[in-house]
Amino acid sequence: MGAEVLSVSVDSVFVHKVWNDIELSKMIGHDIPFMMCSDQDGSIGRAYGIYDEDSGVETRGRFIIDPDGIIQGFEVLTPPVGRNVSESLRQLQAFQLVRATGGAEVTPSGWKPGKQTLKPGTDLVGNVWKAWKVEQAFED
Amino acid sequence: MPEESKPGCQRPPIQKMNVETDISTEPVKEAKKSMIRVGKPAPNFTTRAFHQGKFKNIGLSELKGKWVILCFYPGDFTFV
Numbered sequence: 001m002g003a004e005v006l007s008v009s010v011d012s013v014f015v016h017k018v019w020n021d022i023e024l025s026k027m028i029g030h031d032i033p034f035m036m037c038s039d040q041d042g043s044i045g046r047a048y049g050i051y052d053e054d055s056g057v058e059t060r061g062r063f064i065i066d067p068d069g070i071i072q073g074f075e076v077l078t079p080p081v082g083r084n085v086s087e088s089l090r091q092l093q094a095f096q097l098v099r100a101t102g103g104a105e106v107t108p109s110g111w112k113p114g115k116q117t118l119k120p121g122t123d124l125v126g127n128v129w130k131a132w133k134v135e136q137a138f139e140d
Numbered sequence: 141m142p143e144e145s146k147p148g149c150q151r152p153p154i155q156k157m158n159v160e161t162d163i164s165t166e167p168v169k170e171a172k173k174s175m176i177r178v179g180k181p182a183p184n185f186t187t188r189a190f191h192q193g194k195f196k197n198i199g200l201s202e203l204k205g206k207w208v209i210l211c212f213y214p215g216d217f218t219f220v
Contacts, residue, residue: 003207016190019216047183058212082220
């Protein structure tokens with residue numbers, strides 16, 4: 001998918017190194033492949049609206065940024081609940097498809113790679129019910 | 141006596157000193173928060189990073205031309 005992943009927390013790069021070395025690298029069998037960024041004053045988190053001033057940490061904000069530097073999507077969770085990586089990848093693939101087709105194809109609810117897209121146009125107005133069924137949103 | 145606190149993903153609020161300058165900076169922070177919107181440019185930043193055994197300086201703008209997934213999290217050694 002060719003995306004660059006950046007992780008950000010308020011920890012120093014030294015703590016990132018130790019976390020990578022003593023725990024994460026053992027979890028995955030090699031070094032963390034992406035850049036682990038440090039935001040010790042919370043300024044990046046504030047700019048993205050996900051810095052929690054009360055506890056002094058960043059919440060689980062995830063942003064998909066396109067090759068032009070435009071934010072295409074984001075999701076923010078409070079600390080105790082982890083993310084769904086497959087959902088982030090699904091969204092990335094959907095945004096990449098839309099970009100590759102110049103918007104000629106769009107992805108309906110529940111879309112995954114290989115599933116049906118829709119082609120917006122005058123013929124489709126009022127006719128989505130013929131081209132796409134609600135059940136498709138729930139199918140794998 | 142300081143009490144032992146249990147480790148968790150949710151950090152308790154920090155008791156911050158009541159600094160008066162906080163009041164004057166508050167509207168600026170609020171303005172920045174409202175800037176994040178889909179379809180709008182991602183705020184640029186430069187910072188230090190740890191990457192495969194090395195410390196690096198990275199700017200978001202250096203990644204123009206690539207898709208970027210930017211993930212914030214509460215802290216190293218948190219559990220989920």
